[in-house]
Amino acid sequence: MATRTAQLPTEAPALTPERPVTWPKRTKTRLSNGLEVILAESHAIPKFHGQLSFRSGNAAVVDRAPGLAEMTATVARTGTKQRVSRQIEEDLRRIGADLSSSAGADTTGIGFAGLSELADPLLGLVNELAREAAFPEPEFERERRQKLEEVKLDRTQPSFLASERLRKVLFGAHPYGIVAPSEAQVLGYKRTDLTQVYQEFYTPENALLVMVGDFDVPAMMRSIEKTFGAWAGKKPAPKATADPAQPKGRRVYLVHVPGAVQTQILAGCHAITRKHPDWIKIGLTNSLYGGAFNSRLVMNIREDKGYTYSPRSGVNPLRQYGYFSISAAVRNEVVAASLTEIFYELDKLRSVPVPEPELADARNYLSGIFSMGLATQDGLLSQLATVALNDLPDDYLETYREKVRALKPADLLGTARKYFDSANMQIVVVGDRTQIEDQAKLFGDLEVFDAQGNTL
Amino acid sequence: VNHHQIAMEYTTLSNGLKVVVVPDTSAPVVTVGLYYKIGFRLEPQGRSGFAHLFEHMMFQGSANAPKMQHIKLINSSGGLLNGSTHYDVTNYYESVPSNALDRVLWLEADRMRALKVDDENLRNQRDVVKEEVRVNVMNQPYGGFPWLDLPPVAFRNWANAHNFYGDFADLDAADLADVQAFFKTYYVPNNAVLLVLGDVKADEGVALAQKYFGDIPAGPLLPFADAREPEQKEERRGEVEEKFGTLPAMAIGYNIPERRTTDWCAMALLDQALHGGRAGRLYRELVLEKQIAVEADGGIDDIFGYNGPTQMVTRILHKPEYSAEKTLSAFDAVIGEIQEHGISEDELQQLKVKWRSDYYSTLEGGRGGMPRYGLMHLLACFTLFDNQPQLVNSILDGFLAVKRDEIQAVARKYLRPANRAIVFRAPAKVSAKEAA
Numbered sequence: 001m002a003t004r005t006a007q008l009p010t011e012a013p014a015l016t017p018e019r020p021v022t023w024p025k026r027t028k029t030r031l032s033n034g035l036e037v038i039l040a041e042s043h044a045i046p047k048f049h050g051q052l053s054f055r056s057g058n059a060a061v062v063d064r065a066p067g068l069a070e071m072t073a074t075v076a077r078t079g080t081k082q083r084v085s086r087q088i089e090e091d092l093r094r095i096g097a098d099l100s101s102s103a104g105a106d107t108t109g110i111g112f113a114g115l116s117e118l119a120d121p122l123l124g125l126v127n128e129l130a131r132e133a134a135f136p137e138p139e140f141e142r143e144r145r146q147k148l149e150e151v152k153l154d155r156t157q158p159s160f161l162a163s164e165r166l167r168k169v170l171f172g173a174h175p176y177g178i179v180a181p182s183e184a185q186v187l188g189y190k191r192t193d194l195t196q197v198y199q200e201f202y203t204p205e206n207a208l209l210v211m212v213g214d215f216d217v218p219a220m221m222r223s224i225e226k227t228f229g230a231w232a233g234k235k236p237a238p239k240a241t242a243d244p245a246q247p248k249g250r251r252v253y254l255v256h257v258p259g260a261v262q263t264q265i266l267a268g269c270h271a272i273t274r275k276h277p278d279w280i281k282i283g284l285t286n287s288l289y290g291g292a293f294n295s296r297l298v299m300n301i302r303e304d305k306g307y308t309y310s311p312r313s314g315v316n317p318l319r320q321y322g323y324f325s326i327s328a329a330v331r332n333e334v335v336a337a338s339l340t341e342i343f344y345e346l347d348k349l350r351s352v353p354v355p356e357p358e359l360a361d362a363r364n365y366l367s368g369i370f371s372m373g374l375a376t377q378d379g380l381l382s383q384l385a386t387v388a389l390n391d392l393p394d395d396y397l398e399t400y401r402e403k404v405r406a407l408k409p410a411d412l413l414g415t416a417r418k419y420f421d422s423a424n425m426q427i428v429v430v431g432d433r434t435q436i437e438d439q440a441k442l443f444g445d446l447e448v449f450d451a452q453g454n455t456l
Numbered sequence: 457v458n459h460h461q462i463a464m465e466y467t468t469l470s471n472g473l474k475v476v477v478v479p480d481t482s483a484p485v486v487t488v489g490l491y492y493k494i495g496f497r498l499e500p501q502g503r504s505g506f507a508h509l510f511e512h513m514m515f516q517g518s519a520n521a522p523k524m525q526h527i528k529l530i531n532s533s534g535g536l537l538n539g540s541t542h543y544d545v546t547n548y549y550e551s552v553p554s555n556a557l558d559r560v561l562w563l564e565a566d567r568m569r570a571l572k573v574d575d576e577n578l579r580n581q582r583d584v585v586k587e588e589v590r591v592n593v594m595n596q597p598y599g600g601f602p603w604l605d606l607p608p609v610a611f612r613n614w615a616n617a618h619n620f621y622g623d624f625a626d627l628d629a630a631d632l633a634d635v636q637a638f639f640k641t642y643y644v645p646n647n648a649v650l651l652v653l654g655d656v657k658a659d660e661g662v663a664l665a666q667k668y669f670g671d672i673p674a675g676p677l678l679p680f681a682d683a684r685e686p687e688q689k690e691e692r693r694g695e696v697e698e699k700f701g702t703l704p705a706m707a708i709g710y711n712i713p714e715r716r717t718t719d720w721c722a723m724a725l726l727d728q729a730l731h732g733g734r735a736g737r738l739y740r741e742l743v744l745e746k747q748i749a750v751e752a753d754g755g756i757d758d759i760f761g762y763n764g765p766t767q768m769v770t771r772i773l774h775k776p777e778y779s780a781e782k783t784l785s786a787f788d789a790v791i792g793e794i795q796e797h798g799i800s801e802d803e804l805q806q807l808k809v810k811w812r813s814d815y816y817s818t819l820e821g822g823r824g825g826m827p828r829y830g831l832m833h834l835l836a837c838f839t840l841f842d843n844q845p846q847l848v849n850s851i852l853d854g855f856l857a858v859k860r861d862e863i864q865a866v867a868r869k870y871l872r873p874a875n876r877a878i879v880f881r882a883p884a885k886v887s888a889k890e891a892a
Binding site for chain 2: 008009010011012013014015016017018019020021044045046047085086089090092093094095096097098113114115118142145146149150152153156157158257259260261262292293294299302303304305306307308309310329330331360361362364365367368369371372373374375376377378379
């Protein structure tokens, strides 16, 4: 031990009194065309961040083809009535802006950031992409070919293979059961599929515009009215969807990757959405289980046993349903040992009340990191967008911390028993079957697939 | 132009510890960083990967905060923490509600004063690091490409050319004596900078630094190994087999000018002309126009964060129907175009606006949910490399002063075959087919 003189306290200093967390003022408006607008000022740098979201994504059109909303968002930035692709990209650079367009299961979004002094031209371009995308045929063909290569590459990623299989197992025929198109489905995309999605999704009634940054709210609101005010369009009609699968009993799904030198474990079960009254309880229970560095799972299989580098658990809230999942990439020899510990920690949380000091630490953790989102423009933007897109109450940000701090050991015990469904956990392992099959099958009936999804 | 300015307090304690405080009371959050001027470039020979393994050991216990206490004390204060190993620095950083500032400084001082780890901790973290290497490199398509593939081809000095994540044999050979020797040599106050950014007053920040770190004795600073490279005379090439991926790939790295020179500023804008997203010439030509490549990106990684030989690297994944040579000649045509014609005044102006905008984002941006990481990183590197944290307020000027002919001149001077290295990473199956 290398000791240097120590004259300081040998105990960690106590926390000093807390300074209050003040969430910035938000201005919410709905334009006459239905566009919902939320603005907040944040002056740390002379820039702003924004997001134009549409409340429809890949799940809404999966019956036409998986990934269609994503493909629509990709091609939407490649040309408008006024600008060709190259012009769009150069104009963005000319005004120092970044822009992305993409779609998830439930939402399509155009994200953007730029210099405050050049806000108007950036808003103008976002408006063009949202209203006047031209979907040029050659750009569509190029992006489709590009997507084909991406889809092939995805199937070489252990984490992708794991989440694709888990979603299929948990959601079955429900649109959430498919996370990506097959190669044949990509080849089957037609340009008119995209323009149809564009017409249905990209409307002001279906949209939310959130902006955070170095601007004056009333002035920015006038710019937004001027830019987006004349836009018109209705919300797409809601669609009925199949019920998700409800898999019972622990089952194991092995995705065989010959030559894999490590095994990706991903286990999961159905849980809840952000709108559910138990959301904050499950958040805290998760943070204590495997959602923080200091959590039980990380302490166990990383810091004590050294099985893995980055174990974690999380609650994945899609709009209609949510699911809880646990992931760890472990060395091949300890697949069974890792799963044993994963279930040990789950069952312990379901059986024994969390000691009050440990719970107090977890409460402080979750309420503390929640306010970190205040400190950057895009952090605040993402908080505001999450609240609005999930129809959470207006005081969600202000009351979150006190709700976390009110939770008791009995709340966590009840939450773990209700949602950390150990007995019906679905277990995906991605790795070389010759190394791991015997270990994996100890945990339930086992099916084996290849990376393309075929049963072996 | 009156740019965005950062107000700071900069001082050096009597033991040589540099301290930078940047007050900002807009949120009750503070980010603390401890940067040591040692990274994987100058780790001991025969101990590849050691600087990074050592970084893990810094979370394994110190005199008054045994294993797990450090992490627990930060998390339970409502904070996040991490560390990372770079070429020339290693950092440890925390973001916490500002009422935990004393506690964070006490923890960082405790582990600077006395690391307390045992064989069990070392075995444990060696296992963790191996899984980190597997998940990021050995079990990933294009894992480590090109950041681990290119250096052994591009460089001749071991410092720049070795495996920074570590050969497993070297990780296995590392023992506790290595850990304590490395700690005593490099983890001394006179080889470090402490950064405190956020909800703190400047004089309070300095006083707290003095309180917690002031009595840690300075170490005898060892001379650092010479990381200079012998002059390169011809193009260098290498091959690596891709085990999982479906597309052939290549990476082309050019040695770049010495940092903080006029050429370096011009090179940075040239880099943006080539690699600046979808408007960049390489993406436009190879992906959008000629449609040879699926990905074409790269550039000078972490341009303010290194202090030794480095490269501007282009990373290309191309369609299998185009050969590597054909892809490379399409790349060369893009380079040749700039060498011959330079860039227009309009393009240069676009590059400068984007550079300024990106720079502001760097100053404001966080990392892993932790605010002010970007500003902290720049302040730390400018302090350790230049003894001038104030460079964050003036470094932009050099880039905004670059002229068109300077861009063309650096393209001609540095983007020569004899100044580059290329690594081809072809999928195993494709190589076998070509061989047959």
